[in-house]
Amino acid sequence: MFRRLSLTDGGFATMDLVAVLSGLDVLRAEAVVRELGELSIVEVDEHGRVRVDGFVGVFARMQLKKDPDAEAARELADRYLLSGIAAAGWWFKGYSTMSVGEEGIEVRHLTSFEGATEWLLAEGECWPAALLRAQIAGRHRLVVVLISHLHWFAQLWPHRQAWIELWQLAAKSAEVIGDKAQFALLHDELAGFLIAYRRDAPAAARALDVAEQAAAELEGPRYLGWNYFLRAGVALELGEYARGLRYCDDALQEMGDVTVHEPLLYTRMARAELLVKLGRHDEAMQELAEVRGRIAELDLPVPRMAELFLVNLARIAAESYRARGDLKACVAACTGALEGQSHLQGHPVLAEILMARGSAHRDLGEEAAAARDFFDTENLFVSATVFPELSA
Template sequence: MPRQTSPFGDCLRASRRAAGLTIEQLAERSGVSARAISDMERGHSRAPQTRTLAALADGLGLDDDGRAGLTAAAKEARSPSAAGRPRLCEPPRGVTDFVGRRAELEIVRHAAKHAAEIDDPPPVLVVHGQPGLGKTALAVRAAHELRDDFPDGCLYVDLRGVDATPLPAGDALLRLLRALGVQPNQVADSDDERSAQLRGILRGRRCLLVLDNAGSEAQVRPLLPAGGRCLVVVTSRRALGGLEGVLRIALPPLAPEESADLLRAIARQAADPQTAPQVDRVTDLCGHLPLALRIAGTRLSTRPHWTVRHLVDRLADTGHRLAALSTGDTGVATAFALSYTQLPAPSAQLFRRLAHVPAADFAAPLAATLIEAALPDAEDRLEDLVEVGLLQTESVDRYRFHDLIRLYADERLHAEEPSDTRAETAERMNTWLLDTVVVAGRWYEPGYGGLPDGWAGLAPLATLEEADAWLRAESDSWLPALRTAAAQGRHQLVADVAAATRWYSESTLRWRGWWEVRRLARAAANALPDRRQQAFHTSLYAWTAVQLMALYEEATEAAMEAYRLAQFVGDPQEQARALSSAGPAWLNLRRFDDALWAHRTGCELADLGGDHDLYVDHVVGVGHALEYLGRYDEAVGEFQRALTELDGRPVAARPAFTLRGSAMYGVASSLDRAGRHQESLHAVERALPLLIENRDDDFVAFALVLRGKARAALGQPAEARADLTRALELLAGSLPSRLEDEARVMLPTLDGAGPADLTRDLEALAASLDSRLETEARATRAVLDGTDPA
């Protein structure tokens, strides 16, 4: 066979011989491998890139004319009309508006540097993630950026891993071998022999391999070099967990600012600074998915009469968003479908039915409920979805949909399952959620405190901590389930959920969802014939209005309605419960005598009804009413009486723990108001451990304010500053309060203001606090009346 010639190869050989160098000597001088130089001279590889060309010229010791001749020969070899074989496995054209991915590109650059230093084994990077993230764009970008660092070749193969028939490993091996200069009659016959042949060639070369769109480990393994100064970048929707010794890069959606930059680069309408809010809205609706953003930008750029607002309006319709994110032969739904069609039937069923889940994330027990499967089976199916990029892992045991993939799941659900099946699945999910809420919530009830006999639910609820974790994690699922139950008229179930979570709500008071729970429960109870339930849930509604929403007028009205209902049915316990909400509401309305009446009457009624928990709660309430009336010694006496009653009455363990901390705090608070700082400091330090153990951030913060005030008065400014600063951190996001504002006023005074200044500031603060509370309550009421409280 005649020798293959190349203008550059001939020029390089002539220059080397003129310099009196062997191939090995030139390789040593230039840093370019001997195999690569040999292939260049024989025309078996393309002309080198700029860096390699400069290294060869330096190694040859060429003068300016010699360098110019070598450069001209390289340009001629690269030209489209140059003779020689076609360039096989050439990377595709990269996108010109590539944005972001700085961290990921830096990882690839670092791996390339590592590959130049160590040749056994070469680094392998697996870029993986859900469809549409731009995995190929990243790999191609890296290939073009780094190709000069790999003078022996930058090779690309599309493995078509999500096609119905992926590229066989043997075919991929053939393409790579041909691209590396192996003649057809020299290619080995079997796949194993071809794989060994590839490894042998790559061991002596410095190549960059991009194996795009891999479908499985078996497709990739035969293509990996065992030695040589090479770098391999694999892209896949799967993590390819079976590959050992590889570095995996999980590709996330773009950052919001990157998404906006991409949209502006594609569509001129989006480049107008005045459209920034609409651009941000488009990027959110596209879920920051590069494929979706590129399609949205293309649709905008090809319609000059459109504004960004037009695009927002089209994408805002969830029923048509996927259709809007399609152009030409490219579409977001099409990309998702390639993964969906690879799923086994049971996993595809779970994928569809997960569209029923209202929350952003979920765990395996909920998935098992949707498909009526055992927990291990559900976990296996979830992992199938993760494997093909249709589901993301949120944490160790939780999963999350990308917003657009959720829409696709819902699309498949409505296309493939009849309406009665969908309704049955949704009903099963909602019932399971609410039944589990009742079981979990009753861990906190004095009369329960554990699992019911024979309970074998899917959720882990074996301890109080597990119950708390489940209730918090699944709140965005079980609250919508409660709404659905209320809309369906399942009044008793709604009331049961609210009753079961009564005690639990006290430990999660800042969650605004309780307001909706209580509103739904009150309406449900009013639809039932049981007046006692009506009184109970109206009292809970009043309590939430006080403790969570600062709606004090509304709270007193609801509390007294509950009181009258309880009087009607002759239930002293429910009367006492209603007054336990009226008392704090009147305190905040500065109706201290009314509050004192409510709590003293509540003591009598709770004692009559045999409710020891409520009795002590009202004793503490009497103490606070006396404190606000300025009768500090009497208040201290009532708080101490509460502690004595806790020792003598059979109060349930958890309420007793909470009430003890509250009474001890009340002693410290009353002594603080009386100006007895040393005694207040002693009392608050006794109360703090209980308050911390009870995990009530508001009470802990208030106690820290009391301790900070006492320390400041006793000449300990540094310690006082630390207490007040920590208290304000804990109170972030809570309802406004006198103590919080006192802490804010006191902090600057610790650096030099005198007692007179502090007294004046605190008096002004007290005068303004009531109006601020009233304003906040009105604002809260207006928001809730106009929007969904969830």
């Protein structure tokens, strides 16, 4: 076991993965880990995950040459990780109709959304590398399907993975197999990540150009509509609010009466935010009210989607109140958004809301309340597990 622990990809591994690597059952693996822990050979975190690190890890990797079954153990571990992504991704796949059933992988059973989330977070230092090895092995269709199914996990947990690199990986695989629809959508989503996590408008615009060129060869309103919505995000980042609003209107016209609700909701929220930036607050609040009513009517396909939408609505409303000088309404909107949002723990949008509320408290002369919000905001951004691009 000691040598094979070095096959993990640079971080902690769950006891299930340790058992797969070592060829032991979980109970026996736990007993061996306890023995190794008592000798300070392995580190066990508060969640029971295991890591061999430092010089001990280097020595373990050197000893792998003496294990003739090491490569077979890694293959078994990758099979476990890929099947886990497939099982967990089913809970996040939303409107996707793609299936991994024909991709030559056994899909394990995870019985709940919470269980799927827990698995993806627990093995989160290992499964991205398994996807990279799958691509190197030529399993491009599998890579595209699995990463595409993680779209909503990425939206709900944006601070927990290098999503830009993973989406670049999937886009490359989509290009190799000639799947233009996925190639276009993955580049659109890549642009969204570039704006959200790196504030890199030029790189996002380049990704959108690639997506638009691919989408032009496809039928269906979602491709160009989604592209126009994301171009509105680029315009918002650049301060070109009127142009962004035109992109939102173009997106809504392209989407028409499509039955996939996520792009429509996103676009209308973006439109409201741009209206706030332009000082057209009554129109913005009307837009927000209509979107809120629409969310209440819909049976959205992924748990927590509605919570994320509603928190973003509150963020935009708070910005509008603050711009109009109604600081108490701004505080109330932020407080309502923060209450009961433990399921979005650590999400960057909550940091934005804390910052907005803290600024409003400060301008109201409520220094103690402002200090608490600013302190909580700082704790989010300096945490190594939250928004890694900003805490580096």
